[in-house]
Every structure is written in structure tokens, then in C-alpha cells.
Amino acid sequence: MEEGTKGKKTIFIGGIGDDVDETVIYEHFAAFGDIIEVQLPPAPANPSKPTGKQTSMNKFKHRGFAFVTYSSPTDAQDAIDNMDLNELRGRVLKVNQAKPMKGLQPPDGNRAIWESEEWLRQHAKPLAQSGG
Numbered sequence: 001m002e003e004g005t006k007g008k009k010t011i012f013i014g015g016i017g018d019d020v021d022e023t024v025i026y027e028h029f030a031a032f033g034d035i036i037e038v039q040l041p042p043a044p045a046n047p048s049k050p051t052g053k054q055t056s057m058n059k060f061k062h063r064g065f066a067f068v069t070y071s072s073p074t075d076a077q078d079a080i081d082n083m084d085l086n087e088l089r090g091r092v093l094k095v096n097q098a099k100p101m102k103g104l105q106p107p108d109g110n111r112a113i114w115e116s117e118e119w120l121r122q123h124a125k126p127l128a129q130s131g132g
Contacts, residue, residue, distance in 0.1 A: 008098070009073050010076065011098055012095070015064065015065075017091045020089060022038045032083075033070045034072075038066060038068050
């Protein structure tokens, strides 16, 4: 196992076809251990495209990848070792450790940076010195 991946329980599965849903992912990946969660991020809605008739095929569109969280890092590694570059419904999967998204999440949850006491101490002047 690569250094830094010890303890990682979530895997990334890329190359998923449109006909694959959470149930299919669960059925194919449960063989490697206890699954805590399966996520299929939805495709962004395109308001400029008319949707036409709703069918069962276009009810839910995903972005072509999924995340599976296992109860143990060993189970996640087993899934990677066994499913990477294998086929699922005619499509070759790319399976590896999920990496956290960088730069999109604020450093302290959903709070503005100036709400932090530390930031205020460093950057804000006392009221008497600020001219206000």
C-alpha cells in the first residue's frame, strides 16, 4: 500500500456508464467488504437544453463516477486491487483511492474567514485606530 493511503476507506470509481446506479455499484463492490456509503454525484442540470419527455433512463443522470466508503481500509484496498481496469457493463473502470477536493472548501467549514478571532487579531485594527 502506498504511503499516506493507510487508513483511507473511500475509493473513487471512474468510467461508469449511464445505465449504472447505486444498486449496481453496491452489488459489484460489496464482495470486498462492508459498504458504509455509495455516492453517485448527479450531473449538473443544463437549463438551456429542453428535457422533453421524462423517461426512466433520464430520470437521474450522474457524472460518470462514484465514491464507495468501506468500513475498513483493507476492504477498500481489496476493491481497488480487484476492480481497477475491470469491466462493468461494457465499460472499463478506473478504481483508486479517493482524494479530497482541494481549494473548494473553506478552511473553517462554512464560516467567513473574518469570523475567526485569530484573523481579526492579525488583520483588524482597534476601533480607535481605524478612524471609525
